[in-house]
Amino acid sequence: MGPIVTLMPKNRSSLLNSRATLKRRPTPHSVVSWFGSCLFAVVYVAARPLCHHRTILNLIRRIASHIQRGTATWFSSWPVTPSESAAIDSLTETSADASKHYYPPSPSAGMEVWTDASLWGLGCILEWRSKQGIHTDTAAYPCLNMKAEDIYVAEMLAGLWGMTWAASRGHPTDIWFTDNAAAAMSVSKGHSTTAFGDEILCNLWNAGAWPRSIALVPSACQRADALSRGSFTVPTQCKCTHVAWAPRAGYT
Incomplete structure (x- = not known):
C-alpha cells in the first residue's frame, strides 16, 4: 500500500468558509470526532503526523461542529487566525512536495x-x-x-x-x-x-x-x-x- 496523500485543495478557502460565529463550546459529536480522526488518514505529511498540528484539528472541529448543528452555510466568511493559516500553508506545502516525490505526473493514463x-x-x-x-x-x-x-x-x-x-x-x-x-x-x-x-x-x-x-x-x-x-x-x-x-x- 502506497503512502496516503493530501486532500487539501489549492484554494484553502474552500475548507475554511462558514458563516456562524461560535457562541458556545461545542459538545462532542460523532461527526466531529469522526471527521477529525479521518484527517489522520487523508493527509500524508513526511515524518510529521497530523496529530501534532493542533491548530488545524481545532479549526476542523469548529467547522464540523457548525456543520453538524446546521449553523454553517457555504460561500460566507470564516475568521481564520494567523497561526491557523500558517499551519495549513505548512501542511499543504509539505504534503504536495511528498506526493510529487512519490508520484511523478503521468497525465496520459486514466x-x-x-x-x-x-x-x-x-x-x-x-x-x-x-x-x-x-x-x-x-x-x-x-x-x-x-x-x-x-x-x-x-x-x-x-x-x-x-x-x-x-x-x-x-x-x-x-x-x-x-x-x-x-x-x-x-x-x-x-x-x-x-x-x-x-x-x-x-x-x-x-x-x-x-x-x-x-x-x-x-x-x-x-x-x-x-x-x-x-x-x-x-x-x-x-x-x-x-x-x-x-x-x-x-x-x-
Missing part, C-alpha cells in the same frame, strides 16, 4: 477509482493500465466513532480521498465507482443537499479531481467494500453490469 465506506472506515482502490500491464494501489483507514447517519458523508469523503489521490499522481479519474446513490447523484449534479456535502464537492473541484464519469454499482460488486471493513482481500474485477454516465462539469 484511472478507475473505487471507494466505499462502512461503520468501520474508508476503503479505496486505484487501478490503471500502462504498457507494463494493470497496476493497482489500495488503501484503508478505520474511522472511529462513526454512526449510521454519517455514511453519506463518509461515502462522499471516500470519493474525495480516492479521486484526489489519483489526481495527485497525475492520473485523471476516468470512472468513479460507488455503491451509494446519494453520493453519486451529488457529484453528478455538482451540488449537495447538505452543507457538508457541498464542502466536499468544492474541495474536489478545487483539487482538480472531478471525475470524467460515474458508475453506480451494487454493494455486492463494490471492490472496495472489503477494504472499508478492514479486510485487505480485494476482488480482482467487478462481475456486475454497470452503466457509467458523465457528471456536470464541476461544483455548482
Whole structure:
C-alpha cells in the first residue's frame, strides 16, 4: 500500500468558509470526532503526523461542529487566525512536495477509482493500465466513532480521498465507482443537499479531481467494500453490469 496523500485543495478557502460565529463550546459529536480522526488518514505529511498540528484539528472541529448543528452555510466568511493559516500553508506545502516525490505526473493514463465506506472506515482502490500491464494501489483507514447517519458523508469523503489521490499522481479519474446513490447523484449534479456535502464537492473541484464519469454499482460488486471493513482481500474485477454516465462539469 502506497503512502496516503493530501486532500487539501489549492484554494484553502474552500475548507475554511462558514458563516456562524461560535457562541458556545461545542459538545462532542460523532461527526466531529469522526471527521477529525479521518484527517489522520487523508493527509500524508513526511515524518510529521497530523496529530501534532493542533491548530488545524481545532479549526476542523469548529467547522464540523457548525456543520453538524446546521449553523454553517457555504460561500460566507470564516475568521481564520494567523497561526491557523500558517499551519495549513505548512501542511499543504509539505504534503504536495511528498506526493510529487512519490508520484511523478503521468497525465496520459486514466484511472478507475473505487471507494466505499462502512461503520468501520474508508476503503479505496486505484487501478490503471500502462504498457507494463494493470497496476493497482489500495488503501484503508478505520474511522472511529462513526454512526449510521454519517455514511453519506463518509461515502462522499471516500470519493474525495480516492479521486484526489489519483489526481495527485497525475492520473485523471476516468470512472468513479460507488455503491451509494446519494453520493453519486451529488457529484453528478455538482451540488449537495447538505452543507457538508457541498464542502466536499468544492474541495474536489478545487483539487482538480472531478471525475470524467460515474458508475453506480451494487454493494455486492463494490471492490472496495472489503477494504472499508478492514479486510485487505480485494476482488480482482467487478462481475456486475454497470452503466457509467458523465457528471456536470464541476461544483455548482
